[in-house]
Amino acid sequence: MKESKQRIVRAYRPGTHGRTDPARRARGAAIFIAVAAALIVMLAVGILFALMDRMISGQLQRERDAQIALSEASALEALVLKVEREGLLETGSSHSYELAGVTTVFTASGNEQVGPRTAGYSTGGDAVPLVVPAGRLLFAVTPENGLTVYVYRGTGSERIGVFRAGLAPSLVMGCAGTWNGADAALLVLDTVDGRKVAVVTGEGFVHTTEASIEGFNPSSVLSFGDAGGTPLLVVSNGANLGTVVDVGTGSSLKLISPFGTCPLVTPSGDVYGSPGSPNSFTLAPPVREVLFGDFNRDGRDDIAWAGPRSLYTLTSSGLHSASPSPDAALAAWGSIEGSLGLGAKWTLSGGESIWTRLNHDGFGVFQPTGSLVDPWTGRFFGRGTLMTGVMSDSVMMASLSGGRRLSVLTGGGYVWGDADGGDVDVFSPGEGGFDAVFNPLAGDGTAQIIETASTSRNVTSLSTYRMLVYGAPPSCRVFTEREGPGDR
Numbered sequence: 001m002k003e004s005k006q007r008i009v010r011a012y013r014p015g016t017h018g019r020t021d022p023a024r025r026a027r028g029a030a031i032f033i034a035v036a037a038a039l040i041v042m043l044a045v046g047i048l049f050a051l052m053d054r055m056i057s058g059q060l061q062r063e064r065d066a067q068i069a070l071s072e073a074s075a076l077e078a079l080v081l082k083v084e085r086e087g088l089l090e091t092g093s094s095h096s097y098e099l100a101g102v103t104t105v106f107t108a109s110g111n112e113q114v115g116p117r118t119a120g121y122s123t124g125g126d127a128v129p130l131v132v133p134a135g136r137l138l139f140a141v142t143p144e145n146g147l148t149v150y151v152y153r154g155t156g157s158e159r160i161g162v163f164r165a166g167l168a169p170s171l172v173m174g175c176a177g178t179w180n181g182a183d184a185a186l187l188v189l190d191t192v193d194g195r196k197v198a199v200v201t202g203e204g205f206v207h208t209t210e211a212s213i214e215g216f217n218p219s220s221v222l223s224f225g226d227a228g229g230t231p232l233l234v235v236s237n238g239a240n241l242g243t244v245v246d247v248g249t250g251s252s253l254k255l256i257s258p259f260g261t262c263p264l265v266t267p268s269g270d271v272y273g274s275p276g277s278p279n280s281f282t283l284a285p286p287v288r289e290v291l292f293g294d295f296n297r298d299g300r301d302d303i304a305w306a307g308p309r310s311l312y313t314l315t316s317s318g319l320h321s322a323s324p325s326p327d328a329a330l331a332a333w334g335s336i337e338g339s340l341g342l343g344a345k346w347t348l349s350g351g352e353s354i355w356t357r358l359n360h361d362g363f364g365v366f367q368p369t370g371s372l373v374d375p376w377t378g379r380f381f382g383r384g385t386l387m388t389g390v391m392s393d394s395v396m397m398a399s400l401s402g403g404r405r406l407s408v409l410t411g412g413g414y415v416w417g418d419a420d421g422g423d424v425d426v427f428s429p430g431e432g433g434f435d436a437v438f439n440p441l442a443g444d445g446t447a448q449i450i451e452t453a454s455t456s457r458n459v460t461s462l463s464t465y466r467m468l469v470y471g472a473p474p475s476c477r478v479f480t481e482r483e484g485p486g487d488r
Contacts, residue, residue: 068461071102072454076465079106079450080478087473088446104454106465114447116397116408116440117468117479119157122433123150131427131434133417134176135183137202138427140434141172147189149200154419154438155479163204167191171216176417177224177231179206186224186233186247190216197233197247209250213243221262221287227269234271236262240284244271258319260312261305262287272303272314285310289379295335295342295358304342306333306379311344313358322356322363324348334389336382339400345376371398374405379416381424381441388426388440390414395426397440409437422477442477445470449483 075097083089089108096105121140123129129140129150137160138152147165152158171190178184182201188211189196195216199207215237223234234255236242242263245252255263256276261284263273291304296315304313309329311322323330328346331353335342343357345368355372356363371387374396380389388397388408395409411428419425423439445468452463464483471477 065461067100068102068454068456068459071099071456072104072452072461072463074099075102075104075106075454076452076480080467080480083467083469083478084476085474087476088469089448089450102454102456104452107451107453109449109451111449112447114445114468115406116442117438117445117470118408119436119438120433121150121152121157121159121436123148124432126431128413128429128431129434130172130174131415131429132174132176132185132187133415133419133425133427134185135178136419136421137183137185138419138436139174139185139200140429141174141185141187143168143172147172147198149185149187149205151200151202154421154425156481160202161204163200165198165205165208167196169196171218173216173218173220173222173235175222175224175233177233178226179231186222188213188216188220188222188233188235197245197250199247207247209247211243211245211250212252213245214254215241215243219286219288221264221290223264223266223290225265225267225269225271227265227271230269232265232269232271234263234265234273236264236287238262238286238288240287241276242273244273259284260287260307260310260321261314261319262290264290264303266301266303267292268301291335291342293335293342296360297341298360302342304333306330306344313342313363315358317361320358320362322358324354324356324365328354332376332378332380332389334380334382336380336387336400338384339382340372343372345372370400370402371405372400373402374398378414381416383423383441384443386441386443388424395428395437395440397443408440409435411435439470439477442470450480 078097091108094105094107123140123142125144127142127144129142132139136154138154140150142148147167149163151161169189169191174185174187177186179199179201184199184201187198194210195213197209197211213235219238221236225232231247233245233247234242240257240262242255243252244255254276255273257263257273265271285307287305287307289306295302300316302315311330311333313320322344324346327349331347332345341358346354355366355368357366375391376389378390385400394407397406397408409428411430413429415427416424420438423441425438428435448467450465450467454461466481466483468479469476
């Protein structure tokens with residue numbers, strides 16, 4: 001009995017009654033932690049696999065979308081070539097192309113008549129840009145952030161580059177040209193370090209050189225030509241003095257030209273003007289624009305110089321003045337292919353208007369008919385049955401026979417030139433950008449709505465395009481605009 005009590009006493013230890021042994025407690029905690037860690041790892045692995053699956057699926061979707069987009073763009077180019085050669089698509093007709101495993105089906109769903117193609121361009125900021133249309137590119141130059149040049153494709157509103165020269169010129173003027181075969185804008189800059197000529201293409205600023213140019217001012221007339229591989233730029237003083245600059249080297253030569261003209265270089269590289277003293281002083285009238293073309297239809301290129309009170313032209317028969325009297329002011333001027341040739345509207349001191357036009361032996365007075373009697377001001381253009389120019393501060397299109405007018409652009413400060421490789425285009429610069437009208441002499445066009453379905457690996461992408469068609473086959477001019485994507 002005594003031993004049993006002793007064993008019982010030994011088994012009882014104060015402080016441990018009702019509690020788990022520490023070793024057992026540690027083992028339980030370790031097991032719990034291991035199980036929790038395993039669960040966390042399993043959860044993380046599950047999430048990782050889900051993310052990887054989503055990433056792979058997303059990447060495959062992006063690759064599929066990119067392939068569809070590329071193939072659809074190529075198919076659209078093929079469709080445009082077809083329309084250029086054959087004309088408008090028949091309403092309801094379908095045209096299928098298969099490229100790189102993608103089948104694209106275009107369906108013509110409807111037509112509507114449209115006016116000339118228009119576009120709006122933004123350069124941002126508050127500055128009014130200098131607009132230089134050149135070949136198939138558009139250059140817009142602003143003084144913000146130094147000298148900044150925005151470059152656009154003339155066939156759309158796509159900006160292909162923004163380039164900065166790190167200069168802050170006080171005066172900038174520009175003209176269209178080429179540089180190593182590429183469309184370019186040649187800029188004359190008046191900077192604190194002297195006058196410079198900068199060349200900018202779709203690749204950015206490609207050349208800058210200092211040049212000794214005297215008499216450069218906001219009234220200067222710029223012209224560019226390639227003389228057998230030598231790029232030449234001529235800058236006038238706004239009258240009959242000027243400078244010819246070798247753009248490649250910066251070397252220059254002073255020039256003087258006859259009364260009523262200004263020194264220039266033709267697109268083919270022929271320089272007009274003779275070496276003259278930079279200190280020469282003349283009372284020659286100012287020149288504000290130079291025109292090139294075969295105005296008397298003799299198969300040879302002619303030149304014309306227009307000023308506030310003068311219009312002179314150089315043809316194979318010599319230099320001719322278009323002014324009907326000493327007190328006449330030049331109100332409108334231009335040429336109409338196959339009709340007027342080179343013509344001008346003059347305002348006499350008493351308010352009377354007189355028209356003159358170029359004949360084989362010089363200018364003569366004539367009585368205008370049709371749209372020529374409309375109140376045109378400034379430069380006008382014409383071809384076929386249409387003419388376009390400025391009337392009441394708006395760019396207007398008119399039928400040469402009269403009776404039809406259409407306002408296509410407003411805003412003032414108009415710039416004329418070719419930016420898409422077609423007919424003459426017109427631009428209206430304003431604060432922070434400019435508006436454009438392309439090929440107004442092409443007349444009205446037709447817009448076709450093209451429904452598009454591109455299928456790859458049982459996935460179909462739907463789109464809608466607006467195709468603008470001008471002219472007649474086999475030389476239609478075609479432009480496309482994406483209206484927006486559809487459902488996938």
